[in-house]
Amino acid sequence: MKILVCISNVPDTTTKIVIGADDKNINTAGIQWIINPWDELALTRALELKDAGKISEVVVANVGTAITEATLRKSLATGADRAIRVNTEPADAWTVASNLSEVVKNEPFDIILCGIESSDHNGSSVGGLLAGMLDLNFISSVSGLDIENEKLTVQREIDGEKEILETQGPVLLVIQKGIAIVPRIPSMRGIMQARTKPLQIVEATSSESMTETVQVTLPPEKGKCKMIDAENAGEVIRLLREEAKVL
Amino acid sequence: MNFEFTEEQLMIRQAARDYAQRELIIDVLERDEKMIYPARHIKNLAELGFLGMLVDSRYDGGGMDTISYVLAMEEISKVDASVSVIMSVNNSLVCYGIQEYGTEEQKEKYLKPLARGEKIGAFLLSEPEAGSDATSQKTTAEDKGDYYLLNGTKNWITNGNTAGTYLVVAQTHPELRHRGINVFIVDRHSPGISVGPHEDKMGMRSSDTHSVMFNDVKVPKENRIGEDGFGFKFAMKTLEGGRIGIAAQALGIAAGAYERAVQYAKERKAFGTEIANHQAIAFKLADMAVKIENARNLCLKAAWLKDNHKPFGVASAMAKLYAADIAMEVTTEAVQIHGGYGYVKEYHVERLMREAKLTQIYEGTSEIQKIVISRDVLK
Known part of the structure; x- marks a missing residue:
């Protein structure tokens, strides 16, 4: 069985975001790019399944420009067998999904994993769109995955409970936290081997996007915190009523 | 001049940072307080390849450059210097010394398990009366024909108890002073070796520092590194x-x-x-x-x-x-x-x-x- 893990290239989660001069994008100067945390967990689980002999090949794919190659090579260093980069700006979820769908049409996979969202745009759309475009079986919020004799056991998080499903490939799974405990760290050997693993660049078949970013803004700054002594509880009521006007 | 790191160097720094910030931080305070050896972390870092990262890949090392090593050491040390000193002694004293000056047989037998982190190395130079003045070696290595006989005491030995492989500096020809010193690869479990108690240190308390005593320890002739009398130069270069x-x-x-x-x-x-x-x-x-x-x-x-x-x-x-x-x-x-x-x-x-x-x-x-x-x- 072959797994495709779809990888988003996102700013490090500790990045202090600065809006670019066009007001439509963030300023990428000095940003450290990482694998989207949900995708990294999905990749970790795919590699665990490969280590257990249940998967024959783990491939990672990304839609993005050359800037994303460091992220793809880190995926290779972590243990992916090869990488595919579709060379276009990932303008929106539609662009990403339509280009990934071409990758899968050219080379079928038994299991496709997409992180539930990307930590930059939080769109939560690519997995669903991709499954739709490929007319694939689709399971969301997957927090556990195992394979026995080509049968997939999938765990889902639902309201206050866990749900266990069985299915078989081909299937697209949208991955939630819990699929792996901690992301795998690349070994020295893996980092050296990443140089020689294939990183295939394919041209985009579509640069069509369905949305246009008009403006991005930073959230308003948090208001200053006022500390009030415990014995002065009445003051809290007064401030909530007169300043915050919430009472 | 080029102040840019390569993609590999950045990956290594990030890998070290991730391990330190996610894993070492969890128990660093407890290990420091109770002087607990970081066995789990050393095993994990060995699997990731950090313990032999400077060793050539021919000898099962990571084949990384020294810049990568500096980046990794900085990140690990930000969280836990007890772990980084174990990494440092293994990499840049023991593995480096054997790789640079050892014979092919020594590299096959001793360097490979050290580079894989299956065994940990210790570097035994300091003595009760020979610290900065490393020429005053009192530990002796008497030439007995087809083996050397080691006697003496070494102090402040990082990995003193956990190491599987020692590099021991000892005096063979006292009349030649520092030109009479040799260095030997010694199996830590050789008969005649005893290890003192874990030193109760001010800091780096999670690394195991011990005195090591040699009492008529037989060391095969082929375990000497370099020519007769090369030991002091070896120690200084390493x-x-x-x-x-x-x-x-x-x-x-x-x-x-x-x-x-x-x-x-x-x-x-x-x-x-x-x-x-x-x-x-x-x-x-x-x-x-x-x-x-x-x-x-x-x-x-x-x-x-x-x-x-x-x-x-x-x-x-x-x-x-x-x-x-x-x-x-x-x-x-x-x-x-x-x-x-x-x-x-x-x-x-x-x-x-x-x-x-x-x-x-x-x-x-x-x-x-x-x-x-x-x-x-x-x-």
Whole structure:
């Protein structure tokens, strides 16, 4: 069985975001790019399944420009067998999904994993769109995955409970936290081997996007915190009523 | 000049940072307090390849350059210098020494398990009366024809109990003084070896430091490294490289304390505002940042010289001297910025301050580094 893990290239989660001069994008100067945390967990689980002999090949794919190659090579260093980069700006979820769908049409996979969202745009759309475009079986919020004799056991998080499903490939799974405990760290050997693993660049078949970013803004700054002594509880009521006007 | 790191170097730094920040941080305080050896972490770091990262891939090492090693040492040391000293001794003293000067047979038999981290190495040079004056070796290695007989005591041995492979420096020809010294690869479990109690140290308490006693220990002739009398030169050459590791460790200790101080200064309020807004604190942070950047550049230059096969002995002495001294200064200021909280264990900076002190002492005291540097200045 072959797994495709779809990888988003996102700013490090500790990045202090600065809006670019066009007001439509963030300023990428000095940003450290990482694998989207949900995708990294999905990749970790795919590699665990490969280590257990249940998967024959783990491939990672990304839609993005050359800037994303460091992220793809880190995926290779972590243990992916090869990488595919579709060379276009990932303008929106539609662009990403339509280009990934071409990758899968050219080379079928038994299991496709997409992180539930990307930590930059939080769109939560690519997995669903991709499954739709490929007319694939689709399971969301997957927090556990195992394979026995080509049968997939999938765990889902639902309201206050866990749900266990069985299915078989081909299937697209949208991955939630819990699929792996901690992301795998690349070994020295893996980092050296990443140089020689294939990183295939394919041209985009579509640069069509369905949305246009008009403006991005930073959230308003948090208001200053006022500390009030415990014995002065009445003051809290007064401030909530007169300043915050919430009472 | 090129100050850019390669993609691989950045990946290695990130891998070390991820391991330190996710894993080492979990139990570092408990291990420090109770002097618990970091066995789980050493096993994990071995699997990731950090323990033999400088060793050629032909001998099962990572085949990484010294710049990558500096980056990894800094990140691990930001969180836990007890772990980074184990990594440093294994990589830049024991593995480096065998790879550089050992025979093919020695490399096959001893270097490969060390590079894979299956065995840990220890470097046995210091003695009760031979620290900085390493020529005064009292441990003897008597030539008995087809083997050597080792007798004597070694002090302050990092990995003294956990190591599987020792590199032991001993005197074979006392009349030749330092030219009579040899170095041997010794199996730690050889009959006649006994290990003293775990030293109750001020800092780096999670690494196991011991005295090691040799009582008629037989060492096969083929375990001597280099020609007869090569031992002192071997030790000095190996320590040149080792200094880069300890310099990077000191840098990491300083940077770890600095990062905590910056974070604390942005959160802690006094006189109605975050203390970072007070010039008294902001200027301290500026001074710390400059010192750390200087130390980092010295470490990386020494590493670059070594990677490019240029003389690096003076550069590594400068890096170690400066990084160790500023580690002491920066960690002390980090405690000061934290105020009372800095003086309790929960906030880590007092531990980093205790760890910093050792970097001025081991693998050549600051005073020894000044001898190396001043001899070069005055030659």
